[in-house]
Amino acid sequence: MHKSVRITVISNPTAGKRGDGFVKAVLRGLIARGDKVVLSVTSHSGHANELARACAHEDTADLIVAAGGDGTVREVAEGLIGTNIPIGIIPAGTANVLARELGYLVKGRHCIERTTDIIAQGRAIDVFPFKVKLPDRRGRPTAGAGPQFIGMCWVGAGLDAEVLKQVDYDLKSKYGRAAFVPAILKTLFREPRSPSVPWTIEERPSQNVAPNETPEIVPETAPEAVPEAGMCGWGLVSNIAGYAGPFTVTRHTQLCEPGLACLLFEKAGWPARVGDQIKMAFGPLDARGGTRLIKAGSITMGDSGTPVQIDGDYVGTGPITVEPMAAILKFKTASTV
Numbered sequence: 001m002h003k004s005v006r007i008t009v010i011s012n013p014t015a016g017k018r019g020d021g022f023v024k025a026v027l028r029g030l031i032a033r034g035d036k037v038v039l040s041v042t043s044h045s046g047h048a049n050e051l052a053r054a055c056a057h058e059d060t061a062d063l064i065v066a067a068g069g070d071g072t073v074r075e076v077a078e079g080l081i082g083t084n085i086p087i088g089i090i091p092a093g094t095a096n097v098l099a100r101e102l103g104y105l106v107k108g109r110h111c112i113e114r115t116t117d118i119i120a121q122g123r124a125i126d127v128f129p130f131k132v133k134l135p136d137r138r139g140r141p142t143a144g145a146g147p148q149f150i151g152m153c154w155v156g157a158g159l160d161a162e163v164l165k166q167v168d169y170d171l172k173s174k175y176g177r178a179a180f181v182p183a184i185l186k187t188l189f190r191e192p193r194s195p196s197v198p199w200t201i202e203e204r205p206s207q208n209v210a211p212n213e214t215p216e217i218v219p220e221t222a223p224e225a226v227p228e229a230g231m232c233g234w235g236l237v238s239n240i241a242g243y244a245g246p247f248t249v250t251r252h253t254q255l256c257e258p259g260l261a262c263l264l265f266e267k268a269g270w271p272a273r274v275g276d277q278i279k280m281a282f283g284p285l286d287a288r289g290g291t292r293l294i295k296a297g298s299i300t301m302g303d304s305g306t307p308v309q310i311d312g313d314y315v316g317t318g319p320i321t322v323e324p325m326a327a328i329l330k331f332k333t334a335s336t337v
Contacts, residue, residue, distance in 0.1 A: 052079030069093015103334030263289025
């Protein structure tokens with residue numbers, strides 16, 4: 001007999017183009033199983049974080065479900081840092097990269113029954129988020145008192161953040177991923193011809209990773225290394241393999257292990273960025289990105305003129321500092337993942 005579970009679903013009504021039909025169908029499936037389901041709808045940026053935090057503080061839910069895209073999942077996860085409350089996903093966003101990684105989508109397709117089954121009966125696995133520090137109002141990286149977020153998927157400095165900045169969100173709500181096409185073309189037209197994204201890695205030690213090699217684990221007792229610095233045309237820090245839907249950027253990091261893959265694309269200009277997009281359609285981008293793996297330490301990317309995105313949301317300009325976290329979150333996943 002199925003044991004009744006208190007489930008709070010935190011839904012972003014502006015995510016993706018699916019409307020609320022898919023979300024409501026999953027809710028009906030959960031209720032039919034005998035679960036006690038409460039729906040909370042977000043009204044502003046950061047609201048999912050607030051709702052999740054309140055649920056944890058008031059002990060009103062055994063399971064919290066994020067209904068939306070990767071940005072909604074990130075906000076819910078941020079509100080649950082330091083708790084043991086598992087997180088489920090109703091993939092109602094545009095790309096749903098995290099949901100794909102966790103097995104909610106089958107061959108890229110949504111399935112009401114599969115989503116309902118994972119939320120109700122899927123196993124909970126340990127997932128490692130990362131910390132993101134934005135600059136203060138004077139454009140300097142924060143030392144701890146300024147804006148800080150967690151991330152679940154990736155941080156981009158340059159190309160992808162500029163695309164998100166250019167996207168017409170009215171078109172996105174109507175046409176989904178097709179709305180990114182004019183934004184990509186506009187961004188490529190404006191792409192700087194020389195590397196414009198500064199980066200610094202502080203790591204023990206940083207490593208170059210060949211596309212088909214497994215990076216060595218850096219021992220905790222390793223001596224501090226001198227920070228490595230350089231310039232790139234586009235910087236992407238990834239916590240997972242997937243990117244922008246069905247694509248793969250790296251196979252050198254995954255959600256259930258601590259560590260970040262840092263792809264630093266040295267070439268600049270629109271031909272280089274077009275080459276990246278073509279490469280991504282056929283395999284991981286590690287070979288083009290000069291990948292480094294961070295197990296402990298941090299990477300700082302960009303300056304006050306560099307656009308930045310976190311988990312598919314444009315958040316402003318750099319410099320931005322990213323570092324792995326030891327904290328663990330619990331996510332519901334398919335038993336076969």
